[in-house]
Amino acid sequence: MSVAEARHATISRTIIDLFHDAYLQIEREREERDSPTVQELKRIRSEIWHIGHNINQIARLTNAELGATHEDTAIINANVDRCNQLIAGLDNLMSEERRA
Incomplete structure (x- = not known):
């Protein structure tokens, strides 16, 4: 047919x-x-990415030059991981918004 x-x-x-x-x-x-919602989510995602990037740079500098403790490094890494989780969540929200 x-x-x-x-x-x-x-x-x-x-x-x-x-x-x-x-x-x-x-x-x-x-x-x-x-849509304004998607544009705002993109803006937030970009901001979180930049924050994560800055934290990562601080972590490298602290670890290399200032003799950061293991605890300092763990806290910084946890914050970088959290930023990555937030970015992934925003990516999912943007995908859902596009499908809706």
């Missing part, structure tokens, strides 16, 4: 409808990508 037969339409009508559906899908995806 062809797609046109399944839709109970002519081939030309089916092609037009399929193109229209694809166009609407592209428009929905663009609107979602540009």
